[in-house]
Amino acid sequence: MSHDVGTWIAAILTLCVFSFLYRDNPLYRFAEHLFVGASAGYLLAVQYQNVLRPNVIEKLQRGQFLAIIPLVLGILILGRAWERTSGIARWSLAFYVGIYSGIAVPSYLQAQIFAQVADALKPFAPGWGAVSSALVLLGFLSVLAYFFFSAPHKGVHGIAARLGIWFLMVAFGASFGYTVMARVSLLIARMQFLMRDWIGILPGA
Amino acid sequence: MRFGPLVVTFLTGTTLIAIFFIPHHAAQETQSVILEWADVVYTFALILGSIALWMSHQKKVFQRAEGWFYSAVTLVALTGVTALGVVQGVSGTTLVGQIYDSVNAPLASTMFSLLAFFIASAAFRAFRARNVEATLLLVTAIVMMIGRVSIGEFVWSGFPPLTEWLLDVPNLAAKRAVAIGVGLGAVSTALKIILGIDRSYLGRA
Amino acid sequence: MAAEPNGFWRRVLAIDRRWIFVLIGVGTALPLLFPVNLPVTPSPRVQAAYNAIEAVPEGSLVLMSLDYEPDIMAELQPMSIAVLRHCFRRHLKPIILTLYPAGPRLVEMALAIASEAEGKRNYDDYVFLGYKSGNQAVVLGLGENIKGLFPRDFYGAATDTISLMKRANSFADFPLLINLSGSTIADYYIRIGASRYHRPMILGATAVMATDYYPYLSSGQILGLIGGMKGAAEYERLMGIVGDGRRGMDAQSLVHLIVVILVLLGNAALFATGGLKRRVGGGA
Amino acid sequence: MGETLDTRWFDPNRLNMLVGLLLFITFLAINIWRARRSPDGLYIRPIAGLKALDEAIGRATEMGRPVLFIPGIGDMSEVGTLAAITISSKVARRVAELGCDLRIPCYDPVVTALIDGTTREAYREANRADAFRPGCVYYVSATQFAYVASVTGTMMRDRPATNIYMGAFYAESLFLAETGNLTGAIQIAGCDQVTQLPFFVCSCDYTLLGEELYAASAYLGREPIQLATIAAQDWAKALAAGMIVLAIILSALGHPWLGRLLKTS
Numbered sequence: 039m040s041h042d043v044g045t046w047i048a049a050i051l052t053l054c055v056f057s058f059l060y061r062d063n064p065l066y067r068f069a070e071h072l073f074v075g076a077s078a079g080y081l082l083a084v085q086y087q088n089v090l091r092p093n094v095i096e097k098l099q100r101g102q103f104l105a106i107i108p109l110v111l112g113i114l115i116l117g118r119a120w121e122r123t124s125g126i127a128r129w130s131l132a133f134y135v136g137i138y139s140g141i142a143v144p145s146y147l148q149a150q151i152f153a154q155v156a157d158a159l160k161p162f163a164p165g166w167g168a169v170s171s172a173l174v175l176l177g178f179l180s181v182l183a184y185f186f187f188s189a190p191h192k193g194v195h196g197i198a199a200r201l202g203i204w205f206l207m208v209a210f211g212a213s214f215g216y217t218v219m220a221r222v223s224l225l226i227a228r229m230q231f232l233m234r235d236w237i238g239i240l241p242g243a
Numbered sequence: 244m245r246f247g248p249l250v251v252t253f254l255t256g257t258t259l260i261a262i263f264f265i266p267h268h269a270a271q272e273t274q275s276v277i278l279e280w281a282d283v284v285y286t287f288a289l290i291l292g293s294i295a296l297w298m299s300h301q302k303k304v305f306q307r308a309e310g311w312f313y314s315a316v317t318l319v320a321l322t323g324v325t326a327l328g329v330v331q332g333v334s335g336t337t338l339v340g341q342i343y344d345s346v347n348a349p350l351a352s353t354m355f356s357l358l359a360f361f362i363a364s365a366a367f368r369a370f371r372a373r374n375v376e377a378t379l380l381l382v383t384a385i386v387m388m389i390g391r392v393s394i395g396e397f398v399w400s401g402f403p404p405l406t407e408w409l410l411d412v413p414n415l416a417a418k419r420a421v422a423i424g425v426g427l428g429a430v431s432t433a434l435k436i437i438l439g440i441d442r443s444y445l446g447r448a
Numbered sequence: 449m450a451a452e453p454n455g456f457w458r459r460v461l462a463i464d465r466r467w468i469f470v471l472i473g474v475g476t477a478l479p480l481l482f483p484v485n486l487p488v489t490p491s492p493r494v495q496a497a498y499n500a501i502e503a504v505p506e507g508s509l510v511l512m513s514l515d516y517e518p519d520i521m522a523e524l525q526p527m528s529i530a531v532l533r534h535c536f537r538r539h540l541k542p543i544i545l546t547l548y549p550a551g552p553r554l555v556e557m558a559l560a561i562a563s564e565a566e567g568k569r570n571y572d573d574y575v576f577l578g579y580k581s582g583n584q585a586v587v588l589g590l591g592e593n594i595k596g597l598f599p600r601d602f603y604g605a606a607t608d609t610i611s612l613m614k615r616a617n618s619f620a621d622f623p624l625l626i627n628l629s630g631s632t633i634a635d636y637y638i639r640i641g642a643s644r645y646h647r648p649m650i651l652g653a654t655a656v657m658a659t660d661y662y663p664y665l666s667s668g669q670i671l672g673l674i675g676g677m678k679g680a681a682e683y684e685r686l687m688g689i690v691g692d693g694r695r696g697m698d699a700q701s702l703v704h705l706i707v708v709i710l711v712l713l714g715n716a717a718l719f720a721t722g723g724l725k726r727r728v729g730g731g732a
Numbered sequence: 733m734g735e736t737l738d739t740r741w742f743d744p745n746r747l748n749m750l751v752g753l754l755l756f757i758t759f760l761a762i763n764i765w766r767a768r769r770s771p772d773g774l775y776i777r778p779i780a781g782l783k784a785l786d787e788a789i790g791r792a793t794e795m796g797r798p799v800l801f802i803p804g805i806g807d808m809s810e811v812g813t814l815a816a817i818t819i820s821s822k823v824a825r826r827v828a829e830l831g832c833d834l835r836i837p838c839y840d841p842v843v844t845a846l847i848d849g850t851t852r853e854a855y856r857e858a859n860r861a862d863a864f865r866p867g868c869v870y871y872v873s874a875t876q877f878a879y880v881a882s883v884t885g886t887m888m889r890d891r892p893a894t895n896i897y898m899g900a901f902y903a904e905s906l907f908l909a910e911t912g913n914l915t916g917a918i919q920i921a922g923c924d925q926v927t928q929l930p931f932f933v934c935s936c937d938y939t940l941l942g943e944e945l946y947a948a949s950a951y952l953g954r955e956p957i958q959l960a961t962i963a964a965q966d967w968a969k970a971l972a973a974g975m976i977v978l979a980i981i982l983s984a985l986g987h988p989w990l991g992r993l994l995k996t997s
Contacts, residue, residue, distance in 0.1 A: 044345035051346065055353040055881075059360055059469045062888035070881040071313040073350045074296075075320025077875035080347060082293055083328020083339060084549065085286040088581050093279050108280035112287030118845050119291060121866075124852075128445055130284050131846055132248030133255055135444055137281050138808040139433040140259025146433070146811065147749055150426025152994055154419050155972055157663065159979045159991035170412045175980065177416025182973055185424040187776050187947055188966040202420070206941065207379040209417035210930035212409050214380070215387025217927070218362050220523060220655040222476070222703045223677035225359035226696040227522030228352060229476050240480060264750055266743045285842055292841035292871025299867055334579070335552045344553055347875070348518035354877035355519050358903065359703070361910040362931075363472050364465040367710045368913075369934035371718050380930070381715075385708050391678065393486035394701040403491070410659050418926050421942040423972055425924045427965045428946035429811035430756060436814060440764075440957055441949075443818045444846050465914070519877065656927065 040236050049236040052228060177205040249439045256437030297321060383409060457717040468710060475706045479698035486698055490682040493665060497650040497672025498534070498686045504624050506539045509615055511590070511622040513637065514558070516630035517550040520654055524628050526680035526693035527652045528558040531626060534687055536566035536573065542626075543616050545577040545598070547586055547633055552579050552602060565689075570603075575612050578602030587636040591619045591645050619645040628652035628674075634661065642669045652679065748993055755971075759964040766963070767956035776959050781920055781938035782948055785896065788918040788937075789826050792893035798833035799823070800892035802883060802908065803847060804899020804923065805839040805876060811946070812924040813843055816899030818949035819922070820847050823896060824854035828863060836869040837886065839879045844871040880904045884911040897921040897936070898945060901928045909935035922948060 040046065054069035094112075097105035111130040117123035158178060162171040183195055184202030191199045234240035259277070262270045300314035300321075308314075328339040335344075370381035386409065389395040390402035435441035490498070504510060512532070516524045535542050546555055555576060568574060577598040580586045589597040594616055595607045607613045615621055625647045627637040634651055642649040642664075648671055653661060655676025664670045674683055677700065680693030767774055792799045801823055803816035820836060827834045836851065838844035848869040855864040872882045884907065887895070895912040897905070897919070905921075905928040912919050913935045921932035922940030932939045940948055943965070950958035979990040 044341065047345045048349035052349050052353045055350060055357065058884075059357065060466060062885070067310070067313050067885060068316060069350060070885045071316040072320050072346065073354075073875075073878045074873050074882050075317035076324050076342065076346050076350075077878035078293055078296060078873045079321045079324030080328060080333065080339065080343060081874050082289060082325045083333050085289055086329050087333055089282045089286045093283055104276075108283035111280065112283050115284060115287045115845060116291055118848060119294065124849065127845060128245070128248045128849070129251060130287075131842070131849070132251040132445065134281055134284050134808060134842055135436060135814075135846070136252035136255030137259055137277060139252070139436045139814070140256035141809060142433040142811050143256075143260050143430050143437070143753070144263035144749065146426045146429040147753060150422045150429065151972070152749060152752065154422045154426070155976060156991065156994040158419060158976045159983070159994065161980070161983045161988070170408070173412050174416045174419075175976070177413055178420045178976075179973055181417050181420035182424065182969055185420065185941075185943055186966055186969060187962050189775065190777050202417075203376060204379055205413050205417045206421075207376045208383045208409065208413040209926070210933060211380040211383025212387050212406075212414040213927050214362075214366070214930040214934070215384040215406075216391070216410070216659065217656055217930075218359075218366075218384075218388050218704060218707060219391055219678060219700065220676055221356070221358040221362050222700050223655065223696060224352065224356040224520070224522045225472070225476050225703075226480070226677070226699050227525075227692070228356040229480055229699075230692065230695070231349075233477070233480060260753075264743055264746050266738045266740050268738050271738070288841035288845055289874065292838075292844050295844075295867070296871055296873075299870065333549065335550075340553075343550060344518075347878075348550065350881070351517075351519040351875070351877045352521070354881055354907070355903065356522075358906055359476070360469045360472050361906050363703075363707050363710065364468045365906060365910055365913075365931065365934045366707050367463075367468055367714050368465075370711045370714065372715050373718075380933075381711060385711060388704045388708055392701040392704050393488055393697055394705060396489055397486065403489075411662070414659075421926050424943040424965075424969065425946075427756075427968050428924075428943035430753075431760065431961045431965055432811045432814050432946050432949070434757065434760065435958075435961055440961070441818065443821050443850055443953075444814065445849070 039238055045236055049232060052232060176201075181205050245442070245445055248445055249442065253437055253439060256433075260437075293321065293325075383413075454721045457720040460713055460717040461721065471706050471710075472703060475703045476699045479702050480695065483695065483698050485694070486701055488678075488681045488685045488694060488697055490686050491679075493673040493675070494679050494682040495672075495686065496665075497652075497674050498683065500624060500648060500650050500671040501531070501534050501538060501540070501626075504538065504540055507541065508623050509541050509543055509612070509621060510535055510624045510626060511616075511619070511641075512542045512544045512626045512628070513547065513633070514544065514551060514555050514628050515547045515633040516554070516628070517548050518554065520630045521554055523654045523676045523680075524630055524652060525554060525558060526677060526691050526696075527674050527683065528555070528628050529562050529691055530680055530683040530687055530689065530693065531628065531652065531674075532558060532562035532574075533566055533689065534683075535626075536562060536568045537687075540624075541612055542574045543577065543594075543612070543622075544574060545586075546579050547581075547583055549579055549581065552576075556602075571605075571610055571612065575607075575610055575616075576602045577607070583633060584636045584640075587633075587640045591640060594618060619647050622647060625649040626652075630654050630657070638664055638669055650674070655679075756964065756968055759967045760961060763960035763963040763967070764957050767960035771956040774956065774959050774963055776947075776951065776962050779940065779944055779948055779951060781922065781940045781944070782951060784918075784938045785823070785920055786826065788894040788896070788920055789823065789830060789832065791918060793830040793832040795893045796832070797893035798835050798890055799827055799894045799896065800883075800887065800890075800912075800917075801834065801836045801896045801898070803836065803838060803843060804897070804901050805879060805904060806843075806900025807840045808842055810900040810924075812900035813840070815922075815924075815946045815949040817843065817846055817850060819896075819898045819945075819952060821850035821854045822949075822952040824851040825858050828855040828858035828860040831860070831863060833865075834868055835886065835890070835892065837872045837879070837883050838869065839872065839874055839876075841871050841874065844869060876902065876904055880907050883908060887911050887915050887917070891915055892917055895919045897923065897932065898940075898948075899923065901925055901932075903928075906931035906935065912936075 051069055054065040057063055058066040094105050094109050114130045115127050117126040162168045180198045180202035183198035189195055262274045300317045303314040304311045331337045333339045372378040387406050390406035395402040514528050598607055601607055619641055625641045641647050650672040651670045652674040658675030665673050677693050677696050681697045684691045684694045801820055806813040851869050855861050872879045895917045901923045919936035920938045921936040922945035924942055924945050947962050950962055982990055
């Protein structure tokens, strides 16, 4: 058995969460509420230390008064706390939404559209690889057909869309099967923590 | 009243799109300043949200509502961690760091590991060969699950290459088509907001 | 059975999911307690990562960025330990950093295990710079001035007084970058370290992420790729050591087998009870 | 090691993307013009999950149990979140009309503030401003699994009749959807993360796949201009598919120039 207080707390909380598998119960509820409070608090503290202090407080102390702009925008957001002032928060939200929409346009264009199209243009591999390349192209076009909204799924388009669904299902199966591995690894690690670090019946570190 | 915020969104949005195409250092510096401001706005939104969280739990405690004890747990954790983190900092050696290690971290990783159980029950329930689509999903998932662990190699040496093929061919085809569709959808959604076609985020559908 | 046709199979179909949970729990715990050590065959991608470290001249600096937090340490921590041990065995000098605030504790744990196993000492054989916030900005900074970015190491020593750091100024001074990452930070190292500064790089990622990085392998931007706990197990196998990666592999195999058997059983039950004949709409 | 400052006002390597963007804006303009000219002229195929959305809200009303809307754990940099906000306001409007209880737990604090505003507005538009319950849109925690813990707790204790997942989802997708499935709720999901779609497909009654999520946000509005954007996307898709096929044929014939045009930096 471990002699470390931190390990004991961690182990007990681990068991509290596992108890949810049986059913919802006071132990899980306790862990849940503790987690919400501790994580929300941690985030607040991290944002204070990493954003508010260096980017606003210290800048204002150094006389960099440009930092007043984000401060005002931030304070406007707090208007949402009361019904009467909630309208003023719109200004900062509009600013924020504008920024991220503006970033989204070129970044999706680059990473999702151009990069993928460019990748799709690779010439067919020789030999048997060509069959695979052709299948990739066929799958790509048929899935695209499924996502073509301007025409009903009838005739050739209907057949292509159906084939597209099949490709999607194979992709989903692959993702699912692949993810099992990652999730089981996480469970193994929790078991190792309980049986080795806490109880101490497993060897090695 | 809504015209102003729409202009703000339009201006910030178009500015950030433009910056993407302008490698000039002044443009890049402007972008980092704007992003820093956005971070401050986010922090204030976090403060707003955390105050609301605090108020709702405080109300439950004062009214002795059902489950008020749990709300008290959230309140104590939230207040304690925030105060400690703001005063002492949040790095590994501080008290908040230790709380993170023995409370937040094990709770997060145990919650995460519960997915191993859920993925099994979801597979059992949903993987039924009722039609072509479901059969494709289930067969691919089984091949992936068997093929990527030692036991798969043990049964048939062709399993690992088969899983690679599934990932490289049908999976790639479907993912690529979805990515392009999502990319275009994302670009047009963001453009709709910047151009003021979609104003629902300002509270008008 | 005759009195109640399909009674068994109906019960299988209606099984309480908690029995499945029990199976998974036992299936994970038993192999940990009673390992049979199923063989692990290294994949070409992991072998390539191993070879990349083998190819670095003895005594060279390598830059290691270990970017993950406790929630996914299961997949990446065994990898960090194995790769660190490999570097130590080859007498390379890792300069280590992390871009996650909760990362340093994990790095310290990995270093403690690896340095003890290979008999290495802080400052003589490695330097731990600690955590720096700023993600992409930090990776950009590593190409310019590392000591400016990290004026002090994790333990508070001024970096310009550490002898190993004398040679470490920017990406250019490292014949190999190692990034073990659970997030898009991997992209920054590939885009900036591997592509812009043309540094040889190996990547470790979670199993789910790994497939997304295959293209970089074929384009040569990364030399090797270690994916998830399985990848760590393969690496341990190459090193001839037993760590948490290999210890987990029996459980991994057994749980996968259990899930597959459950799915087959569910379908057999559906078939036996005639459920397959009912036409039910597709999942999508 | 001072790198010289970049003083160029345009990155020529990104010319192709600028052209692509302008082309797409042109597609948008043409289709908006088409939609204005004859509002019924644009055909957009129905999306199965959307009809179900209405029925699911209706069922919650009949059962007298709440509707739970989960806008994902994306922040504003993810477009799935923008779609989630639009859809949430339509759902809120419908909920207000039918008079059932709505709960929207949020992950991102900015998203919380935005959805709070749109939900109030939706109730006002349905002439049910009095029925809006402050606090029904609430911030939980911007920590992935703390958010999950709280939302699953809500599912187990308040037993919502309908769970709607719309937005950007990651590992939590399966956790939420399985818990919802356990409580017997009707579940409708929409998400633009390909890797998470299989879990929603397995555990939900209806799933909007990928960009169907964005299409849904346009479709729910039923405004011709919104639908026009879907048509514009289709044009762009057709163009992309055509170019890929053409480029592959050309490069097989020894002319790889089309592929080079699309390279970006």
